[in-house]
Amino acid sequence: MTTILVVEDEPEIRRFLRASLGAEGYRVVEAENARRGAIDAGAHKPDLAIVDLALPDLDGKELIRQIRGWSSMPIVVLSARNQERSKIDALDAGADDYITKPFGVGELLARVRAALRHAVRSPTGQPLSLGEARVDLEKRRAWRGTTEIHMTAIEFRLLTCLAKHLDMVVTQKQLLAEVWGPTHVEDTHYLRVYMKQLRDKLEADPVRPKYLLTETGVGYRLVADDT
Amino acid sequence: MRGYAWAFAATAACTAAGMAMRGRFDLVNIAMVYLLAVVIVALRYSRGPAIATTVLSVAAFDFLFVPPQGAFSIDDLQYLLTFAIMLAVGLIIAGLKDSLRRQAAAQAQLNLQTETERIRSALLASISHDLRTPLAVMSGASSSLAERGERMSAEERGALARSVFDQAREMSAHVDKVLQMTRLEAGAIELDRDWDSLGEIAGAVLRRLADHAASHRIVVDLADDLPLLRVDAALIDQVLANLLENALRHTPPGTVVQLRARRIDSEVVVSVEDFGPGLPDEAIERLFDKFHRASVEGSTAGLGLGLSICRAIVRLHGGRVWAERVSGGGLAFRFTLPVEPEPSLPAELATL
Numbered sequence: 001m002t003t004i005l006v007v008e009d010e011p012e013i014r015r016f017l018r019a020s021l022g023a024e025g026y027r028v029v030e031a032e033n034a035r036r037g038a039i040d041a042g043a044h045k046p047d048l049a050i051v052d053l054a055l056p057d058l059d060g061k062e063l064i065r066q067i068r069g070w071s072s073m074p075i076v077v078l079s080a081r082n083q084e085r086s087k088i089d090a091l092d093a094g095a096d097d098y099i100t101k102p103f104g105v106g107e108l109l110a111r112v113r114a115a116l117r118h119a120v121r122s123p124t125g126q127p128l129s130l131g132e133a134r135v136d137l138e139k140r141r142a143w144r145g146t147t148e149i150h151m152t153a154i155e156f157r158l159l160t161c162l163a164k165h166l167d168m169v170v171t172q173k174q175l176l177a178e179v180w181g182p183t184h185v186e187d188t189h190y191l192r193v194y195m196k197q198l199r200d201k202l203e204a205d206p207v208r209p210k211y212l213l214t215e216t217g218v219g220y221r222l223v224a225d226d227t
Numbered sequence: 228m229r230g231y232a233w234a235f236a237a238t239a240a241c242t243a244a245g246m247a248m249r250g251r252f253d254l255v256n257i258a259m260v261y262l263l264a265v266v267i268v269a270l271r272y273s274r275g276p277a278i279a280t281t282v283l284s285v286a287a288f289d290f291l292f293v294p295p296q297g298a299f300s301i302d303d304l305q306y307l308l309t310f311a312i313m314l315a316v317g318l319i320i321a322g323l324k325d326s327l328r329r330q331a332a333a334q335a336q337l338n339l340q341t342e343t344e345r346i347r348s349a350l351l352a353s354i355s356h357d358l359r360t361p362l363a364v365m366s367g368a369s370s371s372l373a374e375r376g377e378r379m380s381a382e383e384r385g386a387l388a389r390s391v392f393d394q395a396r397e398m399s400a401h402v403d404k405v406l407q408m409t410r411l412e413a414g415a416i417e418l419d420r421d422w423d424s425l426g427e428i429a430g431a432v433l434r435r436l437a438d439h440a441a442s443h444r445i446v447v448d449l450a451d452d453l454p455l456l457r458v459d460a461a462l463i464d465q466v467l468a469n470l471l472e473n474a475l476r477h478t479p480p481g482t483v484v485q486l487r488a489r490r491i492d493s494e495v496v497v498s499v500e501d502f503g504p505g506l507p508d509e510a511i512e513r514l515f516d517k518f519h520r521a522s523v524e525g526s527t528a529g530l531g532l533g534l535s536i537c538r539a540i541v542r543l544h545g546g547r548v549w550a551e552r553v554s555g556g557g558l559a560f561r562f563t564l565p566v567e568p569e570p571s572l573p574a575e576l577a578t579l
Contacts, residue, residue: 082403082406082461085419102399104392188421190572192423192424192455196424196426196427206426207426207429207433208430208447213430216460216464217459217460217464
């Protein structure tokens with residue numbers, strides 16, 4: 001049975017998380033503060049942790065760092081609106097994704113499923129299916145319909161980096177460091193230019209992308225059709 | 228300090244005048260000239276300079292005009308009286324002046340309080356309307372579910388639960404706006420600027436509003452040559468979302484809402500145009516008032532804060548925002564963002 005650790009100080013929020021995650025068949029372990037959360041993370045070895053960023057005893061991102069010290073379990077953080085900075089900090093501290101309060105349970109379950117899927121399934125060699133477009137990252141080839149399209153080396157690297165975290169958000173800093181190197185983490189304009197190129201090549205309507213999504217002020221998220 | 232300089236200058240001027248009058252006028256009239264100096268200084272400045280003028284005047288008068296000239300001697304009771312009267316006049320006038328100034332300050336303070344009070348009551352009125360309605364729906368629907376749920380069909384239960392969810396979202400958006408406006412007004416928001424693409428920001432907004440926007444057709448027309456902008460993307464996202472939501476809310480379902488952006492000289496002009504009923508010119512001018520909304524106490528939700536938030540954010544970015552009528556009767560909201568020289572682009576290395 002899949003176990004989910006919920007670290008959240010508000011009892012009412014824990015209540016509905018317990019109810020909806022329980023109804024989906026997950027076993028839920030609850031912790032009301034970061035200290036308890038760190039202990040439960042060790043004792044119950046959950047498959048995934050949901051961590052509120054505003055905990056009474058310790059900043060949520062400190063707890064994420066502690067857990068990351070010994071575990072690679074997926075971590076989804078709960079954060080308040082208009083707090084892009086704290087989301088980025090949590091993601092850079094090792095969280096895998098975030099969800100903004102207030103949220104609906106549909107959104108939450110989608111994030112949880114994506115994070116769990118990602119944890120058990122290492123990236124397959126299967127081509128990415130993005131609507132009309134298909135990209136084989138291993139062979140570095142891409143098609144639109146039946147026509148092969150040209151993608152540059154950097155475009156492939158950017159897409160590969162996003163595909164490693166399929167369905168999950170990747171911060172701008174992570175992308176810049178991985179694709180252009182650690183000296184370029186401030187060069188966000190690189191990302192804007194290359195994301196536009198990727199969308200122009202792969203999206204049916206580049207202004208309203210369905211696969212290469214922008215998380216404004218935070219980063220990017222690649223989603224793909226199920227294959 | 229300036230008051231004392233004036234005390235000195237006024238005394239010197241009176242002394243010069245007194246010298247010119249000597250011989251032709253009585254000493255008592257020369258004393259009157261000094262009294263005039265005391266009055267003027269007392270009127271313009273505070274008590275201190277008035278006393279200084281009195282002392283300087285009496286000293287100068289006594290030394291230069293009262294016999295024996297060139298020496299201080301106030302043996303004559305008359306001139307002591309002159310001194311006392313001058314001092315009294317100076318103090319009375321300075322006192323009147325001070326109390327006038329205090330009254331003016333109190334009045335200004337009162338005006339400010341009235342204005343603050345007005346804004347606060349407008350805020351409270353709009354909060355109570357825009358938050359109470361969803362609260363009433365939520366408590367009604369959720370108590371029905373909790374107490375009578377088992378007697379309802381699954382469909383009814385679903386509809387009630389859904390309306391609690393919808394209203395909560397709506398309320399949350401209102402609260403966010405109130406908080407955002409408060410922060411903007413307090414100057415507590417610092418721009419986190421970065422090179423960003425308007426197209427990307429718009430894409431994220433449109434995705435978020437997709438459900439909400441299903442009732443209308445949103446046409447996006449962004450010029451191909453739009454430069455990257457140095458903006459706080461999260462805030463520009465709010466501006467676009469507020470303008471689009473506004474257009475969706477105030478125009479009939481099925482109509483078109485257009486999002487356009489063009490580069491014009493050293494600015495990018497972004498427009499959200501609708502094909503709704505539009506507004507008369509006077510109303511357009513008042514649109515950006517803090518708590519204005521097009522139909523007061525109407526069923527259309529919204530604190531009317533959205534547009535003032537837009538204005539504050541655009542101004543922080545060094546842009547302008549305005550509304551105008553478009554041919555066909557609808558409204559256009561436009562804002563500008565300054566274009567800065569773009570940084571150099573990465574050269575793709577052949578070896579990668």
